Amino acid sequence: MAEAAQPFEEMPKRVSLYQSTTGGFVGASASMDSVRKLFDEMTERDVVSWNTVIGGNVENGLYEEALSMVKEMTGAGLRPDSFTLSTVLPIFAEVVDVKKGKEIHCYSVRNGLDREVFMGSSLIDMYAKCTMVEYSYRVMSLLANPDAVSWNSIIAASVQNGRFDEGFRFFREMLGLKLKPMAVTFSCLMPACAHLTSLHLGKQLHGYIIRGGFDGNVFVESALVDMYAKCGNICVARRIFDAMPSLDMVSWTAMIMGYALHGPAHEALRLFRRMEMENGKPNYVAFLAVLTACSHAKLVDDAKNFFNSMTRDYGITPCLEHYAAVADALGRAGKLEEAYEFISKMHIKPTAVVWSILLGACSVHKNAKLAEKAAKKIFELEPMDAGPHLIMSNIYSAAGKWKDAAEIRTIMRRKGLKKQPACSWIEIKNKVHGLLLMIHPILVILR
Numbered sequence: 001m002a003e004a005a006q007p008f009e010e011m012p013k014r015v016s017l018y019q020s021t022t023g024g025f026v027g028a029s030a031s032m033d034s035v036r037k038l039f040d041e042m043t044e045r046d047v048v049s050w051n052t053v054i055g056g057n058v059e060n061g062l063y064e065e066a067l068s069m070v071k072e073m074t075g076a077g078l079r080p081d082s083f084t085l086s087t088v089l090p091i092f093a094e095v096v097d098v099k100k101g102k103e104i105h106c107y108s109v110r111n112g113l114d115r116e117v118f119m120g121s122s123l124i125d126m127y128a129k130c131t132m133v134e135y136s137y138r139v140m141s142l143l144a145n146p147d148a149v150s151w152n153s154i155i156a157a158s159v160q161n162g163r164f165d166e167g168f169r170f171f172r173e174m175l176g177l178k179l180k181p182m183a184v185t186f187s188c189l190m191p192a193c194a195h196l197t198s199l200h201l202g203k204q205l206h207g208y209i210i211r212g213g214f215d216g217n218v219f220v221e222s223a224l225v226d227m228y229a230k231c232g233n234i235c236v237a238r239r240i241f242d243a244m245p246s247l248d249m250v251s252w253t254a255m256i257m258g259y260a261l262h263g264p265a266h267e268a269l270r271l272f273r274r275m276e277m278e279n280g281k282p283n284y285v286a287f288l289a290v291l292t293a294c295s296h297a298k299l300v301d302d303a304k305n306f307f308n309s310m311t312r313d314y315g316i317t318p319c320l321e322h323y324a325a326v327a328d329a330l331g332r333a334g335k336l337e338e339a340y341e342f343i344s345k346m347h348i349k350p351t352a353v354v355w356s357i358l359l360g361a362c363s364v365h366k367n368a369k370l371a372e373k374a375a376k377k378i379f380e381l382e383p384m385d386a387g388p389h390l391i392m393s394n395i396y397s398a399a400g401k402w403k404d405a406a407e408i409r410t411i412m413r414r415k416g417l418k419k420q421p422a423c424s425w426i427e428i429k430n431k432v433h434g435l436l437l438m439i440h441p442i443l444v445i446l447r
Contacts, residue, residue: 032060047078055087063091082113086122093129101126114139117146121153128157137166148179156188164192168201181208183217190223194230202227218244222251229258249283257289265297272306284316291325295332303329318347324354331361336370352381356388363391368399386417 032053039045039053050073057066066088070080085104092101105123108114114123120143127135136157143150151174158167171189174181186209193202206224214220221244228237241247241255252275259268272290275282282290287310294303303326310316323346330339339358343350355377362371371392378388389412396405412418 032056032062032065045076047073047081047084050078051081051083051087054084058087058091063094066091079111080107082108082116082119085113086119089122089126093126096130098127098130098132101130115142115144117143117150120146121150124150124153124157128153128160131161133157133161133163148174148182148185151179152182152185152188155185159188159192162195164196167192181212183214183220186214187219187223190220190227194227197231199228199231199233202231216245218246218248218251222248222254225251225258226254229254229262232262234258234262247279249279249286252279252282253286253289256286257292260289260293260296263296265293265299268293269299269302281314284310284319284322287316288319288321288325291322291329295325295329298329298333300329300333300335320348320351320354323348323350324357327354328357328361331358331364334361334365336361336365336367340370340373350377352378352385352388355381359388359391363395363398366395366398368395368401371395384415384417386412386419389417390419 035053035056039049042049050069054066054069054073057063057069070084070088073080073084085108089101089104092098092104101123105114108119108123113119120139123139124136127133127139136154140146140150140154146154151170155167155170155174158164158170167189171181171185174185186205189205190202193199193205202224209215209220209224221240225237225241225244228234228240237255237258241251244251252271256268256271256275259265259271268290272282272286272293275286287306290306291303294300294306307318307322307326310318310322323343327339327343330336330342336358339361343354343358346354355374359371359374359378362368362374375388375392378385382388389408393405393408393412396402396408
């Protein structure tokens, strides 16, 4: 029994941290206390009863209690089965503790549980969330007869890790085995179309969704709205959105972000206010969407109001992305000094990305003095990033400060920094073509 308990001996400290920072689980703890009392009163407890309580703890976010019960279970002379292991694996995926996940994997191999599809799907998901997708592929290849859940897991694992082509390859293999996709299959694949901006591929999946009768599923329809919006087809996205019988936060946010990215921005603001009235409480992603709309339309006052409303009205602590969106709105509107003050007073330390937003705005509005301050911050945080060096060189050149521009170039050569060639994609006759864009160094200075 000692061997069986090994994967659960040390509880990761991050689990307790996760519980304390999420602020939830209070009500869950009270309800699970009643379940545990009932469980303790049972005269005979088999693996199924142990698994039921362990699963309840995991579902309610009580991770430490779940792992403690697994140790109790092994101490009582019962060996965890595939259901037990697949139940606790998401804990280590949540806190990205791949070491503990591997220990459970080893235990399942020693006890002949790793080839079971239920266990396999959980391992695929755990490795994917720990960004070790190659391990997910290996687990999938060892499954003797993977079911639809396993295929969906490997498709999701591929898409989540940016392996979009692999995701579609697994989807084709799944169809070749005559396995019927589920609603979650399309929810996983649609983001791949959005990232690839492949409208043709998205339309094909949309047709499959309609033929398969999945178009009434709120998750699938939300994914469709997001895909069409990100591919630039706002009209179709809005048509699907308006036809949805019920709207969840994902569908609202997808439509608002679509307007934010492709315009009109005022429509995004109207939709956000309608969501507040109809759906109640927007989340931090919805606020990011509306702040992005304000940023692109240079609606500084609206951006400030929404930003303040997050904490004042909804108790949402702004993230780095929210600060970046407001800083971008200020920068686009030419309020560079205010943007600098706003970034400097952030409650979290600004990253190089946030300072780069100000640097880009300084370049557009030709403010070399403030650009130097922003560039200094960036060089401290990301000294080996060639982009800010090139921007500063261009700013100096535009201001006629050729000596300073040459000095930046000298620093770049000393650091071994080179401009990376840009790449763009274009879809022609249902085929995606990559274009490598090379810019001559003299054009960077003169443009």
